[in-house]
Amino acid sequence: MSGEAGGRGDDGIIVVARDVTRDYRQGRTVVRALRGADVTVAKGDFLAVTGPSGSGKSTLLHLLGGVDLPTSGSVHFLGRNLAAMSVEARAALRLRQVGLVFQRFHLLPMLTAIENVELPLAAMRVSRRERRERAAAVLERVGLADRLRHRPGELSGGQCQRVAIARALANDPAVVLADEPTGELDRTTSRRVLALFQELNTAGTALVVATHDLELAAGARRRIEVVDGRTRP
Ligand SMILES: Nc1ncnc2c1ncn2[C@@H]1O[C@H](COP(=O)(O)OP(=O)(O)O)[C@@H](O)[C@H]1O
Numbered sequence: 367m368s369g370e371a372g373g374r375g376d377d378g379i380i381v382v383a384r385d386v387t388r389d390y391r392q393g394r395t396v397v398r399a400l401r402g403a404d405v406t407v408a409k410g411d412f413l414a415v416t417g418p419s420g421s422g423k424s425t426l427l428h429l430l431g432g433v434d435l436p437t438s439g440s441v442h443f444l445g446r447n448l449a450a451m452s453v454e455a456r457a458a459l460r461l462r463q464v465g466l467v468f469q470r471f472h473l474l475p476m477l478t479a480i481e482n483v484e485l486p487l488a489a490m491r492v493s494r495r496e497r498r499e500r501a502a503a504v505l506e507r508v509g510l511a512d513r514l515r516h517r518p519g520e521l522s523g524g525q526c527q528r529v530a531i532a533r534a535l536a537n538d539p540a541v542v543l544a545d546e547p548t549g550e551l552d553r554t555t556s557r558r559v560l561a562l563f564q565e566l567n568t569a570g571t572a573l574v575v576a577t578h579d580l581e582l583a584a585g586a587r588r589r590i591e592v593v594d595g596r597t598r599p
């Protein structure tokens with residue numbers, strides 16, 4: 367039953383969060399950010415996570431990506447219980463299998479687009495030459511073949527987000543987790559990011575996108591809502 371219980375990846379399941387809660391302690395008070403969330407992400411999925419501000423969307427993404435661990439409940443990633451792994455093993459799994467995209471891009475301003483995309487490959491000890499080739503190829507995929515040597519300050523918000531998406535894809539992860547990826551972008555640019563996500567998903571990338579943007583959510587294959595720390599289908 368281990369396949370059914372957690373998913374090893376060979377059954378098409380990437381990550382399963384089961385009845386997860388997450389408490390944040392602040393001095394003597396405890397904030398219960400999640401109070402019973404269930405999510406399954408399969409290969410080929412494009413899942414939108416919606417819900418009001420403060421409902422627990424970011425917290426849920428962190429748990430799905432092994433950035434953080436639940437207070438109770440379980441998260442299995444490619445069949446492995448994240449809480450049972452060492453910190454190092456979890457970091458290695460994250461680096462290899464999870465691509466993260468943030469609202470404010472989180473690019474290093476002193477590095478060019480291609481250098482930013484190379485970073486996760488360098489962390490995986492990919493050779494310099496292969497790094498260059500793979501980073502250039504993935505930037506080409508997101509439509510930035512002519513911006514490889516630009517720094518974030520020389521790029522528009524939409525272009526910066528595409529660099530960040532390219533960086534998330536560089537290691538060919540099992541899933542890309544994006545937290546409010548269009549939060550800083552105008553409507554036209556947001557639509558282009560949605561189109562890019564749809565294109566990547568059609569080519570096989572699994573995506574989970576937390577968003578307030580109803581148009582983005584409507585463009586996903588599937589949608590769940592988080593309300594007051596609980597998921598509802
Ligand atoms: N590091 C933290 N420490 C304390 N409280 C937190 C922390 N992160 C989030 N919270 C609280 O947890 C709840 C859920 O936050 P979050 O997951 O960021 O929601 P969302 O992404 O839906 O806006 C909120 O009440 C928030 O204030």
Ligand SMILES: [Mg+2]
Pocket residue numbers: 423424425545
């Ligand atoms: Mg959030």
